[in-house]
Amino acid sequence: MNKLTEAEFAAYLQQVRAKISAAVGIAREKPINYGHQLVVEQGGAKMTLNIYNGKKGLNLVYSGDSALLARVQAAVNGEAGAAADQAAPVADIAADGLWAGSDESGKGDFFGSLVVAAVVVDASTSAKLRAAGVKDCKLLTDKKILELEDAIKAAAVDYSVLELKPKVYNLRYEQVAAEGGKLNQLLGYGHVAALSQVLARHPDCRRALIDQFTTSTVNVRELSRRFAGCQVRQQPKAESDLAVAAASVLARARFLRTMNELAAAAGTDSLPKGGGSAATACARQLAQKLGKAALHNFVKLHFANYKRL
Numbered sequence: 001m002n003k004l005t006e007a008e009f010a011a012y013l014q015q016v017r018a019k020i021s022a023a024v025g026i027a028r029e030k031p032i033n034y035g036h037q038l039v040v041e042q043g044g045a046k047m048t049l050n051i052y053n054g055k056k057g058l059n060l061v062y063s064g065d066s067a068l069l070a071r072v073q074a075a076v077n078g079e080a081g082a083a084a085d086q087a088a089p090v091a092d093i094a095a096d097g098l099w100a101g102s103d104e105s106g107k108g109d110f111f112g113s114l115v116v117a118a119v120v121v122d123a124s125t126s127a128k129l130r131a132a133g134v135k136d137c138k139l140l141t142d143k144k145i146l147e148l149e150d151a152i153k154a155a156a157v158d159y160s161v162l163e164l165k166p167k168v169y170n171l172r173y174e175q176v177a178a179e180g181g182k183l184n185q186l187l188g189y190g191h192v193a194a195l196s197q198v199l200a201r202h203p204d205c206r207r208a209l210i211d212q213f214t215t216s217t218v219n220v221r222e223l224s225r226r227f228a229g230c231q232v233r234q235q236p237k238a239e240s241d242l243a244v245a246a247a248s249v250l251a252r253a254r255f256l257r258t259m260n261e262l263a264a265a266a267g268t269d270s271l272p273k274g275g276g277s278a279a280t281a282c283a284r285q286l287a288q289k290l291g292k293a294a295l296h297n298f299v300k301l302h303f304a305n306y307k308r309l
Contacts, residue, residue: 009053016051016076023075024068033231035059040072047072048235056097063240098122098157098205100198100230101243102191104213105137105251107183110279110305111271111298113165113258116190117251119243120158120198120205126242128155136239137252149253152246159247160197161254162190166262170301177302188219194247199227210234211244262298266290271298280305 004012013036020026020038027041035052047064049072060076062069102118121129132151133144140148153159164172164186176186191210199205208227210219212234223232238244263271266286272278283299287309299306 003057004053019075100205100208101241101247102195103211103244103248105255109273110275110303113163114169115163115251115254116194117161117247118194118198119156119246121243125155129242129246135245137248142256145249145252148249158198160194161250162194163254167297170296173302184214187213192219192222208232209238209241209244211238212236280308284309
């Protein structure tokens with residue numbers, strides 16, 4: 001469908017507003033680049049609908065709580081009018097062309113790496129990944145994540161996986177801390193680097209989505225500066241988009257494989273994930289076995305767990 005005129009787009013927005021308001025209500029809305037955003041909140045759940053009116057026509061992008069999203073999507077699908085009939089809602093950030101997404105793994109784990117991945121897909125790739133069962137890695141078992149890793153690499157238009165193993169992670173964190181930064185700054189460097197790798201190889205990629213971990217827009221601004229032709233956004237729970245979901249799986253798969261390597265180096269079958277008391281106890285045993293200085297090869301030293309030792 002061709003791009004709507006300003007008057008046609010305003011009329012279409014009014015139709016969508018009316019339908020959603022009748023079904024669940026709209027909490028707030030605002031203009032965004034190339035379109036308009038509607039936010040729906042109900043019972044603590046939240047979803048966002050971005051309606052883009054660009055050169056390639058209307059594109060509806062849904063994200064947020066799945067149950068609420070389904071209700072809003074059903075409401076919009078029932079909208080009358082030619083524009084609504086031709087603008088099929090999608091769960092991804094682009095209906096055609098290439099788009100990219102990035103996500104990380106390991107930031108909350110005392111043991112193991114910090115991994116950031118970026119994936120480039122198109123509509124065909126997105127459909128294949130969805131059919132294969134790709135979704136937010138937090139909804140998948142470790143076994144399924146490792147099974148999907150090769151499928152994603154084979155189907156994706158492109159991907160990048162960057163890893164900071166504990167020894168290097170601790171050095172980089174010290175450098176960032178010396179500059180007054182914290183974990184979010186280190187994470188930002190990772191997202192920018194991973195997306196930069198794939199976007200540099202695909203100048204025709206027009207949109208990129210970061211799974212939001214900070215309210216700062218510095219990473220969006222940096223990528224927008226490097227790739228002026230790409231619209232870069234960040235949002236919470238961005239794994240509803242298939243590019244971000246695939247990136248989350250690749251990042252977690254690399255994290256899991258490195259955890260297995262570290263467990264072998266530690267002489268144990270497995271290492272605890274997360275940052276709870278089990279991780280602290282395991283690190284204490286490892287320090288007694290290998291010496292406390294050896295922990296910098298296994299854990300993130302700035303975690304409170306390390307201070308408890």
